[in-house]
Amino acid sequence: MKKFYLLTPGPTPVPQDVLNEMANPIIHHRTPNFKAIFKETNELLKYVFQTTNPIITFASSGTGAMEASVVNTLSKGDKAIVIIGGKFGERFMEICKAYGVEVIEVKVNNGDAVDSLVIKDLLKKNSDVKAVFATLCETSTATLTDIKSIGEVIRDTKAILIVDAISGLGADVLKTDEWGVDMVVSGSQKGLMMPPGLAFLSVSKKAIELVEKSTLPKYYFNLKKALKTLEKDDTPWTPAVSLVIGLRKSLQMIKEEGIENVYARHAKMSEATREACKAMGLTLLSSSPSNAVTAAWSPQGISGKEIVKFCRDKHEVFIAAGQGELEEKIFRVAHLGYMKKFDIIIAISAVEIALKTLGYKFQFGKGLAKAEEILSTC
Amino acid sequence: MKKFYLLTPGPTPVPQDVLNEMANPIIHHRTPNFKAIFKETNELLKYVFQTTNPIITFASSGTGAMEASVVNTLSKGDKAIVIIGGKFGERFMEICKAYGVEVIEVKVNNGDAVDSLVIKDLLKKNSDVKAVFATLCETSTATLTDIKSIGEVIRDTKAILIVDAISGLGADVLKTDEWGVDMVVSGSQKGLMMPPGLAFLSVSKKAIELVEKSTLPKYYFNLKKALKTLEKDDTPWTPAVSLVIGLRKSLQMIKEEGIENVYARHAKMSEATREACKAMGLTLLSSSPSNAVTAAWSPQGISGKEIVKFCRDKHEVFIAAGQGELEEKIFRVAHLGYMKKFDIIIAISAVEIALKTLGYKFQFGKGLAKAEEILSTC
Secondary structure, three states, X not given: OOOOEEOOOOOOOOOHHHHHHHOOOOOOOOOHHHHHHHHHHHHHHHHHHOOOOOEEEEEOXXXXXXXXXXXXXXXXXXXXXXXXXXHHHHHHHHHXXXXXXXXXXXXXXXXXXXXXXXXXXXXXXXXXXXXXXXXXXXXXXXXXXXXXXHHHHHOOOOOEXXXXXXXXXXXXXXXXXXXXXXXXXXXXXXXXXXXXXXXXXXXXXXXXXXXXHOOOXXXXXXXXXXXXXXXXXXXXXXXXXXXXXXXXXXXXXXXXXXXXXHHHHHHXXXXXXXXXHHHOOOOEOOOOXXXXXXXXXXXXXOOHXXXXXXXXXXXXXXXXXXXXXXXXXXXXXXXXXXXXXXXXXXHHHHHXXXXXXXXXXXXXXXXXXXXXXXXXXX | OOOOEEOOOOOOOOOHHHHHHHOOOOOOOOOHHHHHHHHHHHHHHHHHHOOOOOEEEEEOOHHHHHHHHHHOOOOOOOEEEEEEOOHHHHHHHHHHHHOOOEXXXXXXXXXXXOOHHHHHHHHHHOOOEEEEEXXXXXXXXXXXXXXXXXXXXXXXXXXXXXXXXXXXXXXXXXXXXXXXXXXXXXXXXXXXXXXXXXXXXXXXXXXXXXXXXXXXXOOOOOHHHHHHHHOOOOOOOOOOHHHHHHHHHHHHHHHHHOHHHHHHHHHHHHHHHHHHHHHOOOOEOOOOEOOOEEEEEOOOOOOHHHHHHHHXXXXXXXXXXXXXXXXXXXXXXXXXXXXXXXXXHHHHHHHHHHHHHOOOOOOOOHHHHHHHHHHOOO
């Protein structure tokens, strides 16, 4: 019998109600019917993003919206600060460089969060910096950045704050307006409980001032065009109709649960996963763990990739290995989106069986007991 | 009771079997399971594109792949010929200009196809032209371009031929390799019977030579990266997993019917629609009609938009108005993708009722009889 469990940091499981919505006959996008759906979806997005700013929906993966945040605000030779704590910070840097933006790299060790005072200092020394790029949850290291404190040091400068919240949105607290985040990038296949294929970008008034001046070339990701059509609940190009319709449903589910409850659920699942790993004698990678995903060092002599492969091939449980230089060294378990306590129990159980079988010495059920203890109160 | 009929040139109806495929639980993209699906899908795409060239699948609308064809082959200041017979030819021109490509515009009247000798002549006078952009089916005017003859005049020059086959693919004959088309752009929501959200780009060896030299900035649509990952049945960014899985099913359906039969079915539906319009006393817009869509001038005193609105609001039949300057002047009926003879009967019947109600003088059933006569033999 085949029965699989998806516990990766994207794609994440999609609720059956959302899948059913998308299995309805396709409708045309230039109709009152679709426009009403799109309008409702955009309002729901604002609730989840905690912003009153307009949010653009692209038919693309999250990387497309990351590119949109760069090419619509900057011009060739502009200076930007990019915080790099892993693969996704690197991606912002690569996009900036592909377009001739001068990058001040702020490198932090794998698993560590940046100190906002470093950014404050850099902004003082470089008053011509136009944008600061940060990552809410650096998925590759399961690390949370303190966006609130970065927002505070940027707020009174000329620079805008652009945050990649692709994997963090809906798991880690993000108060876009309250914290002064000018642009939030996200994607559909993480906390929003949808298949991949949609990307999002919120745009503050301060960001729009830069959009007006930006001369980098763009067409598909042209934000001015998208903002103009958004006023009429429309899109410049054909939207991914079925995905937008599914998204409305998943956002309705989030609103019904309440965003604070969604955060709390993720915090609890995250805590349970971390404590279970520790109870198994494992060490965590991150000193600033995210609510979306947990990364643990694999025990000496066992490759992280091997653990992931074992879980996949023997249990049909899909967790993730590390990326790049971390590929063999860690494994990652997501607690993200359409998941609740028993998904964590499954994940820990699968990891325990894998570790034991691969030769790691510990007592069966150690992690499970700890996870259960923490999850029992929610 | 609600029961609607989608007869627009994109999105087009999606077969229930395809919708069901996409309603399965989401799987991870970096798995042997997904890679096998992606590989099979790519082979099926080659069959429909009639090419042995690699085909890249983007998570984007068709416009994204149009942009990819420009930014990956050209450099700033390069010269390109763009054939402009309507809104979608214009789009290629706009993309080129957004990136500083020098455009030689070849304007043809609405509804007319370009004469390939004009292109031959221009290429002789401008031996430094790097690319010629054409549109297989110019959806805005329902007009077919003779790509074969354009391929002949380009074949022995240094220029590459880039064809927008977004609405034409699977409806109008397109022999990519035989006709020497270096890049074919397409999208999922037309002849491929899928929801919108995927775009495609095939790449010939001649095109790859330009890709190697192109210096226009790009990141999300970077073709070199996509070609490299494609060799491992992988993608640079998270693919739109559920859409790819649906696409495999719809392409399997096309292959089962046989591409020549698919063309023949579209040709017959197209002929029936045109002849029915004529039997109603209407005049067609195009002197070179496409198999994908038919455009007819609306009768004096009746706006095309009004006909479309009547069909939508009174019949739940979705046909299309004109675009831009043609908005009030024409109406368009698609015969594209998952449609067969009785969809045409529905379309003609809805148009007849609309025209009669809006005051046009003709005999009920004139168009229907003609359509039925033509469709009876298939």
